[in-house]
Amino acid sequence: MKPLLKDIRQNPLLWLLAFVPVVFAAAKLKPDAQTLLFVLSVLAIAPLTVLLSHATESVAAKTGDAVGGLLNATLGNLAELVIALTALRAGQYMLVKAAIAGPIVVNTLFILGVSFLLGGLKHHVQEYNRVSARMQAGLLFLAVVALLVPSAVSHVDTASSGFTQKLSVGLAVLLVATYGLGMLFSLKTHRELFASAPPAEGGEAPWPIGLALGTLAGVTLLIALVSDIFVESVQKAAEAFGMTPAFVGFIIVALVGAVSAMPTAFSGARKNRLDLSVGIALGSASQIALFVAPVLVLVSYFIGPTPMDLQFWPGAVVMILIATLTATLVTNSGRSAWFVGVLLLMVYAIFAMTLYLLPPRAQ
């Protein structure tokens, strides 16, 4: 436990862990204070995702490069997956889909934008490895296109639900298969093309394997339990704050889920290692499209009230496509300056504003 406690002392974000017991207590004592529960659960999930990502890295560090890489890649979006699974079990498909679309937009616009802005404020023009950035952007583009084909093709042409259902399952199988091949590609045959995480520094030394595995299991369970409270309270809280469900799912949940990736991405940009920031942002977005989304569709046949399809509402399709295309075009040049970050953040702000103002019935 010592390394864990040391980490907590050193990382102020982890002090928020205090909210984990608070949210459970509050759920017991004031089960109807939905707005309070919502705020508390958001505050509790954020540090848990940081802990989860450190535990994953520690396990990965112990198990050798290939298996470690696999673990890191597969568990990298575990928090998002757990939250989405909870929403799935509760039958809140709107929230599940926002939990797929949101992280793609957050990674390609917000994390990339802040990285470019922070890096650009320190360095005049930043250059990064064009070859790998381009290939990763290409993979992301294709992955997202694959995810969106059914929405794009079918929302115009048909509303027959049998069609969408069958298509979503077939698509999920194809996406997962592609994800497997992608792992083979990035971890085995062409690993040199992908930026690897830097050796952990200072207080972030890998934990002993026992502690890491225990933390992984314990924290996942805690996230699941807090997600329960979060999903239950989100609707009421959104109403109380005057926020639309789309805004909560797309923006709030996605930002909370991405908290753990931010420190590495942003400090990489400050250290003029934009490769790392771009790799994290694009890799994470690809993973949501190729792994989290299809797993949710397939799992919905077992745990949801009814099967879920991959039909997104038209506005979400437009946002995902624009975000991905933007990231593809922007990273294409392998150079960045602060204003590129400003523009990415502006597009993100416009999305957020649109979702905030969108009348609920239109979603």
Added chain:
Amino acid sequence: MKPLLKDIRQNPLLWLLAFVPVVFAAAKLKPDAQTLLFVLSVLAIAPLTVLLSHATESVAAKTGDAVGGLLNATLGNLAELVIALTALRAGQYMLVKAAIAGPIVVNTLFILGVSFLLGGLKHHVQEYNRVSARMQAGLLFLAVVALLVPSAVSHVDTASSGFTQKLSVGLAVLLVATYGLGMLFSLKTHRELFASAPPAEGGEAPWPIGLALGTLAGVTLLIALVSDIFVESVQKAAEAFGMTPAFVGFIIVALVGAVSAMPTAFSGARKNRLDLSVGIALGSASQIALFVAPVLVLVSYFIGPTPMDLQFWPGAVVMILIATLTATLVTNSGRSAWFVGVLLLMVYAIFAMTLYLLPPRAQ
């Protein structure tokens, strides 16, 4: 006045200034000859925009680099802005929106296309500065995406006008803020990335400051007065010529407004300075999206009969997106040959043809 008269003697385009008094006389004597007034006002506006751009450059040259660049950039699309403001005051929102969308398409397809064609007929393959072209294309892409997000997201989802109204105002504020940061970027922190206009040659020596300021004020007033006649006559004239309002706004007004940018862009291409042509075309298009469009929205709260939103009709959204994406992809390679120009012009011709044939009720 001498330098002004010298300019007029040397530049045949300025001989069209003779139409300025003619159009005022005609408006007095034959207020109902709408078709005549339309033709005369078009012929009068064209040379005025050339004069305006020369006056702006002269003021810019006198005020030093930073302020001069700011003036040049901000007043570069003054003619378009004045015409659009006149249409706004008359409540002709269709024409105002065409005056936003048209110049974006004209710059990215027509001016770029003619530049590539003229340059390519003289030089086998032309190379230009890829770094700045890419960055400018990236800025343009993001600016246009920002402009279109509300149309793209909302035309599918909702027609609630309260939503579109609020979104348009919020968006306008964001766009103007981004424009300010963009000025800081291109004129101060990263000015070396942006192609600067070449020193004026021959007959185009900068005017004395007094003449320049006087011309600026006088010509702006004249354009406003001629625009009045233009906007009033355009609808009737369009009918007489069998043209749709969309065609007039998108094609005729936009081409007239862009006349002043053409000589520099085209002669740059002939002199194998494609950097300059690409900079003018992409910069001008960005400026419309980031500055002219939001200013019109905000101003509409004070001078229009009702506030204007940024909702474009779907066909315009498609055209703007295609034009921008095309310019982004084409300038991405940093090389050009004559056939690239032909293809850009063909896409422009197809847009023009589509608008010409489009039944008016569909717009």
Added chain:
Amino acid sequence: MKPLLKDIRQNPLLWLLAFVPVVFAAAKLKPDAQTLLFVLSVLAIAPLTVLLSHATESVAAKTGDAVGGLLNATLGNLAELVIALTALRAGQYMLVKAAIAGPIVVNTLFILGVSFLLGGLKHHVQEYNRVSARMQAGLLFLAVVALLVPSAVSHVDTASSGFTQKLSVGLAVLLVATYGLGMLFSLKTHRELFASAPPAEGGEAPWPIGLALGTLAGVTLLIALVSDIFVESVQKAAEAFGMTPAFVGFIIVALVGAVSAMPTAFSGARKNRLDLSVGIALGSASQIALFVAPVLVLVSYFIGPTPMDLQFWPGAVVMILIATLTATLVTNSGRSAWFVGVLLLMVYAIFAMTLYLLPPRAQ
């Protein structure tokens, strides 16, 4: 005839020529066995397209570079054109349009994907000539955009058929003119930018001119006759197999028509000559958009029951756009590895699956 017979002995694909007499016999003896006739006609068309392409190359080889290139380019998609003309005469516009859209998608996703995959399995990372690949991708992008503008602009705005009709004719004229200029560009002024076919090897020596011309004429006639049987049987056969007409046109017909291009493209990739594969795939797709499509529109005024327009159903527009944009972005980097091929094929598989599942009334 000796070189022809030698070719047939050496190329197992040509053994399928045996199905040509079989399909005629079957059409006479069992005119109602639609499913059988469909399968036989597909098996007969495939080797005929191979023969046609060899005959075209032989004529081209004899007539010198410029005329030869022109012939090669113009007759390169002759098989697709003949099949589409037969469908046009039968008034099956759905099939004609699928025969335009299908080959674009097959070339940009399937042929490119298999080339990248086969090449990547043999070579770790393949580099190819970025300059020409980019220019060709740019041309393809613009050509496809031109083809789609009317569908994109008008399907949202109007259903007035007079408008679509007039627009399609005007567009066809523009496209054919552009095609002519494109020939001038790629065969005369800038021929060095375009990968030329490698000298024929081994058994594929050019035939004597008499044999080549005779084969050209004879095979074209045979393809026309077999197409007749194919077009007549396709609807019934599709029903029997549970396939939608869109799937048959988009996938089956397009794959059959592209058979002749596959050996060269795939063996080029294996020999690390990706330039060749990319050139074939992108060039062939451009040709469909700039030449085959407009010719079909113009010819429809003479041979079809009613004139045909260039309005595609929305799903086809999305697929063509995505396929073209994907090819443009992927070839932009000038590098490839096996996983890029996998992703292209996955997008293709998703399109195929979507079309297979799509309820017929939605098409």
